[in-house]
Amino acid sequence: MAHIRILLLASVAASVILGADIAAAGPLIDELKLGVLWHDVPGLWSGFQAEPNSADINVEALLSPSVAFLGGTIRPAIGGSISTVGATSDGYIDARWQYETPSGIFFGLGLGAAVHNGQLKLEDWDRKALGSRVLFHIPAEVGYRFDDHNSLSVYFEHMSNAYTVSPNEGMDRLGVRYGYRF
Structure with missing residues (x-):
């Protein structure tokens, strides 16, 4: 679990350090996003809530380069x-x-991998059993860009092992994010 916290803190620190100097960050970081997400939202993709009802902090860096695709x-x-x-x-x-x-409205979809510090098997009934340390990560976002730099969005993320192992309880988060584009 300590290595997950170190990975998260390192990615947040790198994002902040690189984002602090806009001239230096421009070629590497396109946009930084910060949000508050509802932890383990019931009734969405994963189907039920087992973890505590709480707020999570989300930090993300969208990197360069980009590739044009489907508009x-x-x-x-x-x-x-x-x-x-x-x-x-x-x-x-x-x-x-x-x-x-x-008009400033934007839509985003993604596919990737997540590493988590949750439990793999059902040991604590107040935590999800995610089955694997590395999971698929599927985000979706809808937002509005106010100007060249500032945006506000609704963000959803799902992570699960896609039934590659058992158990596969999955986890969903939903919330709002502020974005700053360099």
Whole structure:
């Protein structure tokens, strides 16, 4: 579990350090996002809630370069969702597709991998049994870009092992994020 916290803290620190100097970060980091997510939302993709009802902090960096695809762009994303009550936290890396409309509304979808510090087998009934340390990470986002730099969005993320092993209880988070584009 300590290595997950170190990975999350290192990715957050790197994002902050690289984002602090816009001139230096421009070529590497395209956008930084910070949000508050509802931990283990019941009734969505994973179906039920087992972990404590709490808020998680989400930090993400969308990186360069990007590739044009289906009218939008695909770029790498690295981030993490950190539990504020000691429940399951994760760090992830994705390929993220984002489409922006001329009106400022944008949509994003991704696919990647997450590493978490939750339990693998059902040992504690107040925690999800995720089956594998490395999980699929599937994010979706809808938001509005106010200007060249600032955005606000609704963000959803699902992580599970996609039934590659048992158990596969999965976990969903849902919340809001502020983004700053360099």
